[in-house]
Amino acid sequence: MKFSTSIALPLLASTCSAAVVKRQNGDGPQGSTDATQGDLGARPPPRFPFPILEFPIAKETVVFNETRYVQPGEVFDGQMKRYERVEGSCNEQAEGTDADAVFNLLPGSTIRNVIIGKHQSEGIHALGDAWVENVWWEDVCEDALTSKGLNTQLRVIGGGARNATDKIFQDNSLGGKYNITGFVADTFGTFYQSCGNCLNQAKRNATIQNVVAINGTRMGIISPNYGDEIRIKDAQVVDVKFMVDKEIGNNVQTVPYTVGTGPDEKYALYNLTRDRITTFNGTVLKQYVPANPYPWLGEFWPSLANKTA
Numbered sequence: 001m002k003f004s005t006s007i008a009l010p011l012l013a014s015t016c017s018a019a020v021v022k023r024q025n026g027d028g029p030q031g032s033t034d035a036t037q038g039d040l041g042a043r044p045p046p047r048f049p050f051p052i053l054e055f056p057i058a059k060e061t062v063v064f065n066e067t068r069y070v071q072p073g074e075v076f077d078g079q080m081k082r083y084e085r086v087e088g089s090c091n092e093q094a095e096g097t098d099a100d101a102v103f104n105l106l107p108g109s110t111i112r113n114v115i116i117g118k119h120q121s122e123g124i125h126a127l128g129d130a131w132v133e134n135v136w137w138e139d140v141c142e143d144a145l146t147s148k149g150l151n152t153q154l155r156v157i158g159g160g161a162r163n164a165t166d167k168i169f170q171d172n173s174l175g176g177k178y179n180i181t182g183f184v185a186d187t188f189g190t191f192y193q194s195c196g197n198c199l200n201q202a203k204r205n206a207t208i209q210n211v212v213a214i215n216g217t218r219m220g221i222i223s224p225n226y227g228d229e230i231r232i233k234d235a236q237v238v239d240v241k242f243m244v245d246k247e248i249g250n251n252v253q254t255v256p257y258t259v260g261t262g263p264d265e266k267y268a269l270y271n272l273t274r275d276r277i278t279t280f281n282g283t284v285l286k287q288y289v290p291a292n293p294y295p296w297l298g299e300f301w302p303s304l305a306n307k308t309a
């Protein structure tokens with residue numbers, strides 16, 4: 001990595017807990033090897049189907065008095081309960097802090113089988129590399145999942161979000177990477193946004209596949225001037241106005257301005273035909289069906305009851 005210390009230090013200071021875990025080589029601004037994403041191949045296969053259109057119905061609500069930190073190496077299994085903050089409320093005007101989030105993910109953590117309740121001011125913040133599996137947001141306020149830290153790589157598999165007036169996935173990391181697979185988004189502003197005016201800016205990278213996206217403004221916003229890349233493939237999209245908007249980002253916190261929309265060969269890397277991006281017609285194509293499903297899936301997805309009994 002070739003960050004100058006003046007850029008890296010302020011960020012590391014805010015994520016000093018990252019120091020306890022050996023940083024895996026990321027796909028950083030220099031485009032080095034992709035070790036973290038490679039590691040994921042060794043994880044056991046998911047035990048839930050995706051994408052799946054039905055929103056799970058929580059049977060129980062857990063109310064946290066404060067943010068729950070998921071520790072490095074910890075797998076937080078929410079057992080499909082709904083999680084909220086005791087004072088949780090949505091204020092879209094205010095930018096939430098880590099302390100407002102329901103969960104903070106420390107580097108090397110996993111969160112799975114969780115439903116984030118309505119109107120939490122902030123859903124989940126990832127402060128380092130993390131896995132987000134089968135996580136559902138009932139009603140997104142500002143952002144559902146925000147990536148922070150240095151070169152943070154997130155892998156989202158399955159799950160879904162509804163009513164995200166603003167954004168679902170936000171990347172505020174420095175040089176991070178998002179990989180979103182099999183997610184269902186229903187009613188949203190922006191599916192994925194690379195921070196347009198963070199104080200520290202570097203190329204960010206998103207790959208989005210096998211998602212179903214219904215009724216939104218756009219799938220992505222990227223800043224080509226920082227070298228951002230977004231790839232979209234095998235996606236089913238309907239009633240979404242734009243695929244990818246491109247804006248000139250800045251690091252002085254002014255409002256970025258849009259310079260174009262649509263695919264190109266360097267930054268917005270998708271092609272409707274080549275990448276099999278189709279109009280969603282109500283039928284999920286290429287659904288992942290787990291070989292070893294959780295025995296309780298049918299309790300939350302009645303349509304799966306006979307398949308998992």
Ligand SMILES: *[C@@H]1O[C@H](CO)[C@@H](O)[C@H](O)[C@H]1NC(C)=O
Pocket residue numbers: 027028031032034205206207229
């Ligand atoms: C962005 O991620 C994709 C998928 O992992 C990878 O092929 C590509 O090389 C990455 N781009 C850069 C500039 O690192």
Ligand SMILES: *[C@@H]1O[C@H](CO)[C@@H](O)[C@H](O)[C@H]1NC(C)=O
Pocket residue numbers: 064065
């Ligand atoms: C949350 O705070 C309430 C009221 O102060 C207290 O009764 C409760 O035990 C706390 N719950 C947890 C999980 O700490």
Ligand SMILES: *[C@@H]1O[C@H](CO)[C@@H](O)[C@H](O)[C@H]1NC(C)=O
Pocket residue numbers: 090139141163165
């Ligand atoms: C969607 O979010 C808006 C703004 O937060 C809220 O007013 C509305 O009730 C939500 N709608 C649904 C269907 O949850």
Ligand SMILES: *[C@@H]1O[C@H](CO)[C@@H](O)[C@H](O)[C@H]1NC(C)=O
Pocket residue numbers: 037040155157179180181207
């Ligand atoms: C993204 O995640 C999916 C699901 O885990 C995986 O199959 C795919 O190889 C990943 N893509 C990249 C570019 O890392």
Ligand SMILES: *[C@@H]1O[C@H](CO)[C@@H](O)[C@H](O)[C@H]1NC(C)=O
Pocket residue numbers: 187188215216
């Ligand atoms: C589509 O999204 C808009 C907000 O952009 C919302 O008002 C409307 O209710 C949504 N339509 C459906 C069918 O959910």
Ligand SMILES: *[C@@H]1O[C@H](CO)[C@@H](O)[C@H](O)[C@H]1NC(C)=O
Pocket residue numbers: 263271272273274
């Ligand atoms: C998309 O890919 C198809 C098939 O490979 C090709 O014919 C077409 O020109 C491409 N479209 C754009 C806009 O690049």
Ligand SMILES: *[C@@H]1O[C@H](CO)[C@@H](O)[C@H](O)[C@H]1NC(C)=O
Pocket residue numbers: 281282283
């Ligand atoms: C949607 O499209 C798929 C694939 O083309 C097709 O098999 C299916 O019958 C269609 N469903 C509806 C409801 O039109």
